[in-house]
Structures are given as structure tokens and as C-alpha cells.
Amino acid sequence: MQAVTNHVFRALADPTRRAIFEHLSRDGEQTVHALTCRAGVSQPAVSKHLGVLKRAKLVRHRHEGRETHYRAQPDALAPMVDWLDQYGAFWRERFDQLENLLNRMDK
Amino acid sequence: MTDPAPTRTLVIEREMPHPPEKIWRALTEGQLIEEWLLKNDFQPVVGHRFSFRREPVGNWNGVIVCEVLVVELNSRLSYSWGAMGMETVVAWTLTPTEGGTRLRMEQSGFGPDREANYKGAKYGWKNFIDKLEHVVGGMV
Numbered sequence: 001m002q003a004v005t006n007h008v009f010r011a012l013a014d015p016t017r018r019a020i021f022e023h024l025s026r027d028g029e030q031t032v033h034a035l036t037c038r039a040g041v042s043q044p045a046v047s048k049h050l051g052v053l054k055r056a057k058l059v060r061h062r063h064e065g066r067e068t069h070y071r072a073q074p075d076a077l078a079p080m081v082d083w084l085d086q087y088g089a090f091w092r093e094r095f096d097q098l099e100n101l102l103n104r105m106d107k
Numbered sequence: 108m109t110d111p112a113p114t115r116t117l118v119i120e121r122e123m124p125h126p127p128e129k130i131w132r133a134l135t136e137g138q139l140i141e142e143w144l145l146k147n148d149f150q151p152v153v154g155h156r157f158s159f160r161r162e163p164v165g166n167w168n169g170v171i172v173c174e175v176l177v178v179e180l181n182s183r184l185s186y187s188w189g190a191m192g193m194e195t196v197v198a199w200t201l202t203p204t205e206g207g208t209r210l211r212m213e214q215s216g217f218g219p220d221r222e223a224n225y226k227g228a229k230y231g232w233k234n235f236i237d238k239l240e241h242v243v244g245g246m247v
Binding site for chain 1: 117119121123125129130132133139142143144193210212214
């Protein structure tokens with residue numbers, strides 16, 4: 001679970017990858033060729049970015065003829081959402097503990 | 108080409124029946140911090156680098172890497188909070204009230220990276236942001 005979250009954060013930390021992911025989320029399935037035209041970087045670079053997105057399970061691909069088609073898997077963002085929920089819970093709990101401590105500090 | 112995204116912020120605010128001076132101690136004295144937050148080597152000195160330590164989880168060693176950014180006695184304290192590949196900033200504000208202090212914690216910079224200029228995509232990000240607002244809204 002933690003490892004998946006790390007993959008998601010790392011994958012989306014890069015602006016080019018984020019643009020690719022957004023593009024796929026917005027416009028649906030695309031070929032590597034079409035993505036390369038939009039990304040403004042070389043095809044090997046796009047393929048490498050897609051590889052990182054794939055490891056984070058943010059995209060899926062399928063082969064058709066000589067083309068590889070990619071599509072976004074927005075569900076893969078779930079770990080990130082969970083992580084934020086956890087942070088909210090973390091701080092609420094710490095606030096409670098802080099209040100307990102303050103009460104104990106009373107003479 | 109992209110709109111500057113508003114920074115996603117987690118906010119918790121509580122009114123506490125204690126004077127700011129006392130809360131300040133709990134926020135800035137290492138021993139006291141450990142009692143309610145985490146083990147640490149905090150010093151209330153701007154530029155001081157320190158860490159909080161949580162129990163290791165999975166492939167994360169539990170170390171939160173921090174640097175003190177703001178120290179204003181009894182009123183404002185802020186430090187960076189780097190954990191699990193995310194760099195956020197935690198900012199504390201103490202405002203005296205009639206019955207004590209309003210304590211506010213803001214953790215900002217949530218997102219794939221802090222400098223991100225972000226234009227939300229239709230699907231995942233919408234959910235992500237809705238959920239974040241839900242988290243913030245649920246806080247007392």
C-alpha cells in the first residue's frame with residue numbers, strides 16, 4: 001500500500017508525466033505517437049514516462065497492430081486520497097493529545 | 108498554458124482554554140512535543156534542521172525531515188515537513204482569545220509537488236480535490 005502511494009506521488013511529481021496523465025484523463029485513450037506529438041519531448045522520453053505511470057498503475061496499455069494505446073486509470077489516485085485522509089486523522093488525534101498534555105501541565 | 112493551482116491545505120483550528128505562552132511551550136520544547144506529537148530533535152531556531160520520527164511503515168523509515176522556517180514567540184511557528192516524497196509546510200498560529208487561545212494548524216503544499224501548476228483533469232483529480240475538501244470540512 002505504502003509502496004503504491006510512493007509510486008503515485010513520484011509518478012505525478014514530474015510535470016511532463018502529469019501533463020500526459022491529464023491529457024489521457026481528459027481526452028481518453030491515445031497512441032504513443034499522438035502523445036509524443038503533444039508532449040513536446042522525444043518518443044523514447046514519452047515511453048519512459050509512460051513506463052513510470054504504468055508502474056504506478058496510473059495508466060494501462062494495449063497493443064493494436066504496430067501501435068500501443070494508453071489510457072488513464074484514475075482509480076489509481078485512491079491511495080493518495082487515503083493518504084490525505086490519514087493525515088487529517090493524524091492531526092486530529094495529535095490535537096487531542098496536545099489538549100491532554102496542556103491539561104496535565106496545569107498546576 | 109496552465110493556471111496556477113491554489114495550494115491544497117489541511118487546516119485544523121481549535122480554541123483551547125490555555126494561554127498562548129503555555130501552548131507555545133508544548134509546541135516548542137522537545138520533551139513536551141514528544142508527549143503529544145512525535146519523537147524529535149526540534150530547536151526553536153530558524154534554519155534548524157531536525158526530524159520527527161514515526162514508526163517505520165512498509166518501505167518508509169518513518170523519518171520526517173524538517174527545517175524551522177518561522178519562530179515568533181508565543182504567536183507563530185512554522186517548519187517544513189518532508190515525508191514519503193512529499194514536501195509540505197506546517198504552520199502554527201496562536202491567537203489570544205478571551206478564554207484562552209485559538210490554535211490553528213495549516214499543513215500546505217499537498218499535491219504531487221509543491222510548485223505544481225495544476226489544471227485539474229476531469230476524473231481523478233476532481234475526486235481527489237473533493238475528497239480533500241471533505242477532509243478539511245470535517246475538521247473541528
